[in-house]
Each structure stands twice: as C-alpha cells, then as structure tokens.
Amino acid sequence: MTANAIQKTNPDMKDAILQVDHLSMKFGGLIAIGDLSFQAKRGEITALIGPNGAGKTTVFNCITGFYKPSEGMITLNRADGSSYLLERLPNHEIPARAKVARTFQNIRLFSGMTVLENLLVAQHNKLMKASGYTILGLFGFSGYRKASAESVELAKYWLEKADLVDRADDPAGDLPYGAQRRLEIARAMCTGPELLCLDEPAAGLNPKESLALNSLLMDIKKTSGTSILLIEHDMSVVMQISDHVVVLEYGRKISDGSPQSVRTDPRVIAAYLGVDDEEVEAVLTEVGDEDVIEQLDTGPDSAHGPGTSSSYLAGPVSDTIGHSQGERVTVSKGASKAAQYDTRANSAPRKPSERLTAKPAGKSPKPAAAKSPTGKPRGGRK
Amino acid sequence: MAVSVSPERDTVASPVQRALREALFAGAISFGLFVLFIGLKTDQNISNQLILVQRWGLLITVVVLTMLGRFLYIAYGQPFMASQKVTNVATGLLPASVASRFFLLPAFIAAFVLAIVLFAFNNSLPALVGDGLAGYLQFLRALAVIYALACVIFYFRAFIHANFTKLGISALVLYPILVVVVLSLNAWSITSGLQGSLKWVDNFGIQILIYVMLAWGLNIVVGLAGLLDLGYVAFYAVGAYAYALLGSQYGLSFWILLPAAGAMAAFWGVMLGFPVLRLRGDYLAIVTLAFGEIIRLVLINWREVTNGSAGISGIPKVTFFGLMTFNSTDPNYIGKVLHIAQSSAYYKIFLYYLILALALLTAFVTIRLRRMPVGRAWEALREDEIACRSLGINTTTTKLTAFATGAMFGGFAGAFFAARQGFVSPESFVFLESAIILAIVVLGGMGSLVGIAVAALVMIGGTEALRELDFLKSVFGKDFTPELYRMLLFGMAMVIVMLWKPRGFVGSREPTAFLKERKAVSSSFTKEGHG
Ligand SMILES: Nc1ncnc2c1ncn2[C@@H]1O[C@H](COP(=O)(O)OP(=O)(O)O)[C@@H](O)[C@H]1O
Ligand SMILES: [Mg+2]
Numbered sequence: 001m002t003a004n005a006i007q008k009t010n011p012d013m014k015d016a017i018l019q020v021d022h023l024s025m026k027f028g029g030l031i032a033i034g035d036l037s038f039q040a041k042r043g044e045i046t047a048l049i050g051p052n053g054a055g056k057t058t059v060f061n062c063i064t065g066f067y068k069p070s071e072g073m074i075t076l077n078r079a080d081g082s083s084y085l086l087e088r089l090p091n092h093e094i095p096a097r098a099k100v101a102r103t104f105q106n107i108r109l110f111s112g113m114t115v116l117e118n119l120l121v122a123q124h125n126k127l128m129k130a131s132g133y134t135i136l137g138l139f140g141f142s143g144y145r146k147a148s149a150e151s152v153e154l155a156k157y158w159l160e161k162a163d164l165v166d167r168a169d170d171p172a173g174d175l176p177y178g179a180q181r182r183l184e185i186a187r188a189m190c191t192g193p194e195l196l197c198l199d200e201p202a203a204g205l206n207p208k209e210s211l212a213l214n215s216l217l218m219d220i221k222k223t224s225g226t227s228i229l230l231i232e233h234d235m236s237v238v239m240q241i242s243d244h245v246v247v248l249e250y251g252r253k254i255s256d257g258s259p260q261s262v263r264t265d266p267r268v269i270a271a272y273l274g275v276d277d278e279e280v281e282a283v284l285t286e287v288g289d290e291d292v293i294e295q296l297d298t299g300p301d302s303a304h305g306p307g308t309s310s311s312y313l314a315g316p317v318s319d320t321i322g323h324s325q326g327e328r329v330t331v332s333k334g335a336s337k338a339a340q341y342d343t344r345a346n347s348a349p350r351k352p353s354e355r356l357t358a359k360p361a362g363k364s365p366k367p368a369a370a371k372s373p374t375g376k377p378r379g380g381r382k
Numbered sequence: 383m384a385v386s387v388s389p390e391r392d393t394v395a396s397p398v399q400r401a402l403r404e405a406l407f408a409g410a411i412s413f414g415l416f417v418l419f420i421g422l423k424t425d426q427n428i429s430n431q432l433i434l435v436q437r438w439g440l441l442i443t444v445v446v447l448t449m450l451g452r453f454l455y456i457a458y459g460q461p462f463m464a465s466q467k468v469t470n471v472a473t474g475l476l477p478a479s480v481a482s483r484f485f486l487l488p489a490f491i492a493a494f495v496l497a498i499v500l501f502a503f504n505n506s507l508p509a510l511v512g513d514g515l516a517g518y519l520q521f522l523r524a525l526a527v528i529y530a531l532a533c534v535i536f537y538f539r540a541f542i543h544a545n546f547t548k549l550g551i552s553a554l555v556l557y558p559i560l561v562v563v564v565l566s567l568n569a570w571s572i573t574s575g576l577q578g579s580l581k582w583v584d585n586f587g588i589q590i591l592i593y594v595m596l597a598w599g600l601n602i603v604v605g606l607a608g609l610l611d612l613g614y615v616a617f618y619a620v621g622a623y624a625y626a627l628l629g630s631q632y633g634l635s636f637w638i639l640l641p642a643a644g645a646m647a648a649f650w651g652v653m654l655g656f657p658v659l660r661l662r663g664d665y666l667a668i669v670t671l672a673f674g675e676i677i678r679l680v681l682i683n684w685r686e687v688t689n690g691s692a693g694i695s696g697i698p699k700v701t702f703f704g705l706m707t708f709n710s711t712d713p714n715y716i717g718k719v720l721h722i723a724q725s726s727a728y729y730k731i732f733l734y735y736l737i738l739a740l741a742l743l744t745a746f747v748t749i750r751l752r753r754m755p756v757g758r759a760w761e762a763l764r765e766d767e768i769a770c771r772s773l774g775i776n777t778t779t780t781k782l783t784a785f786a787t788g789a790m791f792g793g794f795a796g797a798f799f800a801a802r803q804g805f806v807s808p809e810s811f812v813f814l815e816s817a818i819i820l821a822i823v824v825l826g827g828m829g830s831l832v833g834i835a836v837a838a839l840v841m842i843g844g845t846e847a848l849r850e851l852d853f854l855k856s857v858f859g860k861d862f863t864p865e866l867y868r869m870l871l872f873g874m875a876m877v878i879v880m881l882w883k884p885r886g887f888v889g890s891r892e893p894t895a896f897l898k899e900r901k902a903v904s905s906s907f908t909k910e911g912h913g
Contacts, residue, residue: 051762064772095774102772110765112908114756114893120755121762122773127755152895159897168897173907360508 017042017195018063018228019192023072024254025058025251032058035074040195040244040330042079045221045228047259050248052269052284054232057105059248060197063229064102065091065234076100078194079225096125101193103184105200105231111173113181115164118172122190158186161219163212178209182216189220197229204236214241239263247271273341394512408452415443420444425573435789489911490533497526501568523851529539546832554591556582558731570665576727584730586848588737588802591796594838595741597822598831599791604820605828607759608764608910609659610667612816613674617647617655617789619681619811621796626694626806627687636700647793648786655785659778672814681808693807701800702732733802740798744791745831753786753894760784761894762830765909825879827886828910836887841872846861 018040033055039045048056062068063074063086074086074097084098094100101118110118120127130147159165162182167175172183181201188196201217202210218241222224232238238245238259245262249271262268275379292371407863415883423443427433511519527580561582566575578818620645628634628642658669681688682886688694701707706716707727716728749759759780762770772775800806822841824832845868883889889905 066768066771091771092774092776095772104769104772108766108769108772110762110769112891112903112905113761113904114766114896116895116897117758117761117893120895121758123774124755124759124762124773131754132755153896156897165897169893169899170902171903171907187773231480315747 004138011036011070011373015041017076017240018229019073019075020059020063021073021075021113023059023062023074024064024070025055026070026251028043031251033062033069033248035251036248036251038246038253040229041223042077042227042241043218043221045230045241047232047242047245048248049232049238049245049262050234050254053250054248054249055097055251057199058251060102060199060229061232062087063094063197065094067088068140076195088096092166095193098190099194100189100197101188101195102197103181103199103201107177107180107184109172109180109184109187112171114169115159115172116152116155116168118183119190120151122156123151123185126192145240154190158189162186162216178205181205181209181213185213185216185220189224189226193226195227195229197231199231200233201230202232210237213237217241235263305349393765397461399456399459401453401514404456404682405453405516405828409445412530413441416441420714423899427558429691443650445692457687465739485536486532490530491853493526493529493533497523500619503764518884520850525848549834550832551742555735556623558734562727562731571722573725578732579727583727583734585849586728586843587734589846590842591734591737591741592802593819593822593842594835595737595744595795596819597826597834598744598748599786599788600819601823601826601829601831601834602760602791603784603788604823604836606752606764607760607781607831609781609784610663610670611785611788612667612671612820613654613672613677613809614666614788614792614819615649615813615816616674616677617792618796618799618815619677619808620647620650620789621793621798622806622810623681623688623796624793625797625800626697629698630696631696631798633698636698636801637703640794643795643797644790647796648790651786654789655782659781659785660724668901671813672818674811676811678808678811688808689895691808693809695803697800697806699729700733700736701805704860708732709768737795737802738799740794744794747787747791748831756780756783760895763875770889818872821876825876826887827883827890827905829887829891829908830886832889833886833888841875844875845872 016039020039021037023033023036024031029363034251036055037060038046048059050056057065062069062072065086069087072087075083076086077083080312084094086094086098086100089098094195095102098370106236112122127144127147131144156165156168159168162179162185164175164179167179172180177321178328181204185196185198185201198217200215201377205213217228217230221228221241230238230242242259245251245255245257245259247262247265247268254271255265255268396690421437423435423437425433425435464571490904500519510516558579562572562581563573564575565578565582566572569575569578591797596614596618599617600611603609603611603614624643624646625636625639626637629636630651634642654670654673658666658673658855661669682691684690699708702716706720707715708716726809748757752761759770759775760783762773763780764773764776765786767777770780799810803810820843822837823834824834827839845865848871850869879887885905890902891898893910
C-alpha cells in the first residue's frame with residue numbers, strides 16, 4: 001500500500017469507515033490536537049501511535065463524543081451507507097447510532113457487577129426496546145424474555161472469544177488485569193460496533209496476555225468485520241497486527257502509512273527516541289534496524305509531554321480547562337523531535353524524495369509548531 | 383489462643399498494667415470533657431435568679447465509669463477479642479465460638495421461663511414489689527425476650543438464612559394477628575386485646591413499615607443509581623398533600639388518589655431531575671436538600687391552599703375498597719357489616735396490611751426492575767457513568783427514571799401517611815426525615831432490600847422502644863424522657879455499625895443474571911456512585 005493513497009485530498013469515501021478532517025482540539029491555550037486528518041479503512045486495523053501526551057486519547061475522546069472538537073469534521077460511514085458527523089452527535093448516540101465502541105486507557109469496567117452483567121449492560125439499547133422501555137418487560141412479556149435469552153447468548157459468545165467463560169459469574173473487579181482488558185473489549189463488542197476504538201489495550205499486559213490480546217483482535221477483525229482503531233505503545237503489537245499506522249507527536253501527524261514505512265521514517269524514530277545533535281545522524285543510519293524498534297518501545301518521550309494522568313477524562317471539557325493561556329506555546333525549544341529533524345533535513349537536504357502534504361500552503365502553522373515552519377505532516381517515507 | 387496474646391506480654395507491659403495506664407488517660411480526658419458539661423449546671427432558683435448548681439458527685443461517677451470501662455476493655459476485652467480473632471470477622475457476624483458460648487440452652491430456658499412468668503404476673507407486679515421495681519422487672523422481661531429470640535435465631539440460623547424472605551413475609555403477615563391473640567389471651571378478653579394491640583400495630587408495625595417503604599424507595603435512587611438525594615422527604619410531602627388536599631376538598635377516594643399521588647411525586651421527581659442531574663456528588667446532594675426545603679417552605683407559606691403551618695386536618699379515612707368503612711357512624715361500618723364489636727383497632731390493622739402491601743409492591747418492583755435493562759443501567763451508572771455513556775446508554779434519561787421511580791414510591795408512602803394520620807402539616811417533612819431515611823439506606827447496605835428492612839426495624843423500632851423504658855425514670859428522675867435521646871442513640875448506632883460493617887448490614891450484592899451459579903458480589907468491588 002502506498003502512503004499516497006491515504007493522503008489524497010479526495011479519498012475514496014466508500015472505503016473509509018472513519019474520516020477525520022482538520023481536527024483540532026484546544027484546551028485553553030494548549031493545542032492538544034492541531035489540524036489532524038487521517039482515515040481508517042473498513043475492515044482494517046488502524047493504529048494511532050505517538051509518545052505520551054501526543055494527543056492520542058484526545059483524538060479518541062473527540063471521535064467518541066466525550067470532547068467536542070474545537071475545529072474539524074469527523075465522518076463515520078456505516079456499512080449500510082448512512083454517514084454520521086460524529087462531532088455533532090450527543091455522546092451516548094455515537095455508540096448507539098453510529099456504532100462506534102471504545103475502551104479506555106485506564107480500564108473502566110463496572111467492577112461491582114459480574115462479568116456477565118457487564119456484557120448485558122452493553123446491550124442496553126437493544127434490550128430496552130425489547131422490553132418496551134421496561135413497561136412490557138415488567139409484566140413478563142415473552143418478547144422480552146426471548147430478547148433477554150438472546151442477549152445472554154451473545155454475551156456467552158464474546159465470553160468464549162475473550163476466554164472468560166469460567167469467570168462469568170465473578171465480579172469484574174476481581175479479574176486479573178489482562179482479563180479485565182479482554183472483558184472491556186468483549187463489552188465494547190457486545191454493543192455490535194462497526195468501529196472499535198481501543199485505547200492502549202496492551203498497556204500493562206505480560207507477554208502471554210499480550211499474545212492473547214493480539215489473537216483476540218485478529219479474530220475480531222476476521223470474524224466480525226469490525227474495523228479497529230488502536231492506540232498502542234507496544235510496537236510489537238502495532239507492527240504485527242495493524243494494517244495502517246498514523247503517528248502523532250504534539251497533536252500533529254508526523255507520519256502516516258504502512259507499518260513498514262512508518263517504522264523506517266526518521267521523523268518517527270526521532271520523535272520516539274529524542275534527538276541530540278549527533279544522535280539524529282546515528283539514528284538515521286540505523287533506520288529499520290530491529291534494535292531501534294526495540295528501543296522505540298521503551299523510550300517514549302515523557303520529559304516533554306505531560307503525563308498520561310493529566311489527560312484522562314476528568315470530566316466535561318469546561319471543567320478541566322485549567323491551562324493558562326499560552327502554556328503549550330512556550331513549550332521548550334526543541335520539544336518536537338520530528339520538527340527538529342525536519343529543520344535539520346531542510347538545512348541539509350539529504351532526502352530530496354520527501355513530499356509535502358496536500359495541505360494548503362497558505363494555512364499558517366499553529367503556535368505549537370511556530371518554531372519550525374516545516375513541522376507539517378508529511379507522507380510516510382520509503 | 384495464648385500464642386497471640388503472649389508476645390504482647392513479653393515485650394510491653396502486661397495487659398493489666400497497660401489497662402491501668404489507659405484508664406488514667408481516659409479518666410483525665412473525660413474529666414476535662416465533662417467538668418463543665420456535667421460538673422456545673424445553670425439553673426433558676428425560686429426567685430428566678432440564675433444560679434450555678436455543682437454536681438461533683440455525678441461528675442465523679444461518670445469519670446469513674448469511664449475509667450472502669452476503659453480498664454475492663456483493655457485488660458480483658460482486647461485480649462479476649464484477640465484470642466477469638468474477632469477483628470478478623472469485622473465483616474461477618476460474631477464468630478461461632480463466641481456465639482455458642484453466649485447462647486446456651488440452659489440460659490435460653492431460664493430466659494424463656496422468666497419472660498413467661500413476668501408476663502403472667504404483669505398486672506399484679508406493681509402491687510407485689512412496688513412501682514419502681516416493677517419498671518425494672520419489665521425491662522428485665524424485655525431483655526429476656528430479646529435474649530430468647532436471639533437464641534432461637536442463632537440455633538436456626540441456617541434455616542433462617544435459607545428461607546429469610548419467606549419467613550420474613552409470613553412473620554409480617556401474621557404479626558397483627560399474633561399481637562391480638564397474645565394480648566387477648568393475656569387479658570382474657572378480645573376487646574382489651576384489640577385495644578392493647580393498637581400500640582403494637584400502629585406505633586411499631588405501621589411506623590416501621592412506612593420507613594421500610596420510604597427507604598426502599600430511596601434505595602432506588604441512592605443504592606442502585608448512586609445519586610445522593612438529601613431531599614427525598616419532598617416527594618413524601620407531595621404525596622401526602624396530594625391526598626390530603628384532593629381527598630378533603632373533592633372527597634375523592636384513597637384508591638384513586640394513591641396512584642395520583644404517586645404520579646404527582648414522580649412528576650416532581652422529573653421536574654427536579656431535569657436541571658439537577660447534570661450535577662454530581664456533593665452538588666447534587668446540596669441541590670436536592672434545597673429542593674426538600676423549598677417544598678416545605680412552599681407548604682408553610684402558601685396558606686390559601688395548604689393552610690400554612692396549621693396543616694390540613696379531617697383527611698378522609700381509607701375505605702375497605704369502598705365496601706366497608708372505618709367510621710363507626712357510617713351505615714356500612716365494618717363492625718355493623720360483619721356484626722362485630724366496635725373498635726378502632728380494625729382500622730389500624732387494615733392500615734397495617736395496606737402499608738405492608740405497598741412496601742411489598744415496592745420491593746417487588748425493585749427486584750423486577752433490577753433484572754431489567756433499566757435497573758442494570760442504574761447500577762452501571764453507579765459503578766461508572768463514563769463507561770455507561772461509551773456503551774450508548776442515555777445517562778440523563780436513566781437517572782431521570784431512577785429519580786421518578788424513587789419519587790413515586792415516596793408519593794405512595796406520603797398518601798398512606800396522610801390517610802393514617804388524618805392530619806398533615808409541614809412539620810412532618812423536615813430535613814431530619816430525609817436524613818433518617820438516608821441513614822437507614824446506608825446502614826442497611828446500599829442496594830440490599832433485606833438489609834434496609836432490618837435497619838429500619840432496628841432504628842425505628844429501637845427509637846419507639848425507648849418510649850417503653852419507663853423504669854429509666856426511676857433512675858434519672860421524673861422528668862427524664864428517653865425518647866429525647868433517640869437521635870443520640872441513632873447516631874451512636876450508626877457509628878458502631880459503620881465501624882463494624884462499613885458497607886451496612888448486608889454488604890454484598892446479588893447479581894441480576896448468571897451463567898452457571900449465582901454468587902453474591904462482595905461489597906469491596908461495588909462503588910457508591912458519585913452523583
Ligand atoms: N481535559 C483536558 N484538559 C486539559 N488538557 C487536556 C485534557 N485532556 C488532555 N489534555 C492534554 O492534551 C494533551 C494530550 O493528551 P492525551 O491525548 O491524553 O495524550 P496521549 O493519550 O497521546 O498520551 C496532553 O498535554 C494533555 O495534558
Ligand atoms: Mg492516552
């Protein structure tokens with residue numbers, strides 16, 4: 001697959017389940033996402049990667065309606081041909097009508113309810129209709145009883161997939177961490193989604209659990225036809241299962257393409273490893289080396305990006321706008337490693353094959369990238 | 383058992399030495415606390431002058447009792463508890479070893495016989511031993527009855543545990559009949575038996591069941607949906623005034639107005655809910671509290687309709703489904719229809735069964751709703767609201783249904799209350815009522831119907847029982863009224879229960895669906911909700 005296809009200004013809409021256009025999200029003076037555009041194709045696993053604080057979770061929160069984006073358009077095209085502008089839908093209608101389900105970076109299960117109950121809550125809307133909005137169900141109508149039995153069957157199906165049948169009647173809070181992650185995915189799948197958004201599903205898993213997760217995701221992709229949008233830190237997961245990778249750094253897209261093209265993109269490596277004067281050269285010579293990939297895994301940039309804890313859904317957006325004006329604008333010089341790399345690359349152009357994006361040139365860069373006018377998203381490199 | 387105690391003996395001082403030291407500390411603290419509270423008292427003398435009465439004797443008694451209590455606790459209580467590992471069962475009942483030593487068969491028989499004897503000679507007691515001692519004996523009788531009951535419960539605990547609901551409901555259904563039969567046998571006349579049953583059926587039975595129903599209603603909002611509502615009494619008031627006004631003005635029947643009162647309260651629940659439900663936690667609590675006060679102030683100040691703080695009297699009685707009435711002047715008075723003697727007890731017994739039915743309806747609906755999607759959504763909302771939204775649950779309507787359902791049962795209870803009292807005034811709907819209902823829900827264990835019923839029984843029954851402790855008058859003097867201390871006891875009981883069982887009497891949660899077996903969910907996993 002070529003990186004160009006993804007970057008086309010007029011993409012093939014039929015193919016894309018999710019189309020994000022010029023998405024921006026500002027918290028006070030902080031630009032968490034700046035002018036982000038990408039596509040997720042139907043039936044594929046699209047990975048969204050980037051260092052801590054890059055704005056990945058914020059993208060998810062915009063897609064699933066927890067945040068209203070400051071600018072931009074998020075289009076979801078369902079298999080039946082209908083499309084929804086997600087930024088206009090109320091929060092709870094996005095899973096219900098646009099069929100987008102998500103999981104959370106910090107697991108959010110109903111810990112005091114059993115595993116089975118968790119999966120039944122996920123089928124709320126379906127069961128609500130079947131129970132005649134409670135009235136008919138209260139009087140024990142058979143229609144509801146049938147729907148109720150069916151919902152248990154569906155729950156059982158996903159329990160089997162997630163390898164949780166034995167724990168079905170235990171409280172969700174009692175499960176080990178890896179099982180909780182799988183349960184959260186199973187719960188999201190019980191809503192019958194067309195797009196499944198997973199926020200760091202492999203975080204904190206041991207290698208064995210990670211492997212089980214991979215096979216669960218591949219299984220979902222193959223059998224249910226659900227497209228997956230995945231945030232992941234664990235490079236091995238990303239490289240193994242994703243069909244397409246979008247790389248964010250400081251709210252901007254720095255790379256976009258197939259896993260192979262992204263892993264060899266020097267700007268991605270720079271963003272992950274950090275650049276020192278000599279280092280960037282060293283990194284560039286090592287492009288594609290397995291060792292580098294190993295290191296990518298372990299060395300996300302936490303010195304400059306705020307911790308993940310600050311990004312978590314602390315409440316409505318208005319509650320959390322505590323950032324003083326211009327906080328992000330004064331980010332220390334050289335914060336964006338990719339931009340730094342670009343500056344270098346421009347001053348001594350070693351790679352003439354680089355393409356600029358189709359973005360209008362007149363569009364002035366956002367303050368976050370002001371220190372490097374070339375810090376624009378680019379296509380992936382070969 | 384000595385093993386767990388001995389290390390303490392070796393390293394620190396012996397328990398007795400430590401206890402002496404602790405007792406001295408406790409004495410000093412209580413002296414400092416009480417020297418002004420108890421040691422001195424301002425009073426008025428005959429010429430209306432303010433004088434200072436010194437009560438050093440009482441002060442010393444209190445301080446010495448404190449020291450003694452502390453000493454006994456440290457020297458004997460703690461080692462005993464340590465050896466019994468009572469601390470390990472902080473989440474369970476008394477360990478069987480302690481209980482089986484406490485509930486002995488001979489002691490049970492002795493208590494049983496004592497209670498029977500004292501009941502038999504009840505009327506001749508004051509003449510035999512004098513008024514003061516008779517009071518003590520009555521207290522002793524109450525203790526003997528409680529002990530005997532506790533023994534029975536202990537020995538049949540497995541059976542009771544297995545059939546709790548059936549046993550509880552049968553006991554509740556049989557209660558008025560038993561009371562009348564026992565009292566009639568005791569006095570050897572049915573009329574005085576009926577007359578004597580008034581207190582037991584009305585003050586205890588009906589009163590407790592009203593609170594059970596209110597707490598079950600509030601449980602939907604607080605226990606299931608996790609929305610902290612401090613103004614629940616407002617819906618109770620709406621129901622009560624709905625029946626009082628419509629019943630006395632338009633002469634509509636209770637059976638029409640009962641659903642109307644529920645609907646009205648539910649309507650107000652939704653009205654309150656709309657603006658308020660985007661708030662969470664503390665904010666929600668404060669706004670609901672304010673709502674409760676607003677309703678009360680409207681009732682006080684809207685004189686033309688509600689007759690202000692004078693209240694509404696002459697509220698019609700409930701009829702026996704229109705077939706019989708409970709007014710002795712009516713042609714179809716129950717006594718005349720059934721050819722039985724006139725008594726006001728019929729009405730109370732009828733009311734008892736009415737509130738029992740209403741309370742059971744509340745329980746039935748709650749149990750049914752919990753297994754429906756909406757009930758599950760309530761609990762999910764309590765566990766994690768954000769996750770709910772990510773699953774496509776409309777949290778606003780879900781919260782509103784919880785509010786409306788809870789309010790509706792409050793409205794039913796209110797209508798019943800108005801019919802029972804025959805009189806309503808804003809005084810019955812103060813914040814304290816909301817607080818008591820909430821306390822019962824929390825004490826019982828949020829979400830658990832059985833726990834809440836037990837909490838209501840203990841709390842309301844306990845405070846009612848305080849009125850029975852006449853002998854305390856002979857200890858503390860003629861103007862001592864034990865009822866006035868009920869709030870103190872309520873508070874103490876709450877503190878103790880919360881220390882002993884932080885999640886209430888019944889901390890575990892019944893799952894609403896299961897694949898292989900139904901396992902109770904331990905309370906350590908459930909959340910209380912945050913608004
Ligand atoms: N509700 C919020 N209020 C203010 N700042 C936020 C909020 N949510 C996220 N951010 C900020 O947006 C940036 C991106 O965060 P996030 O999307 O969580 O990054 P990632 O998931 O890639 O680690 C961070 O700087 C974070 O502090
Ligand atoms: Mg994140």
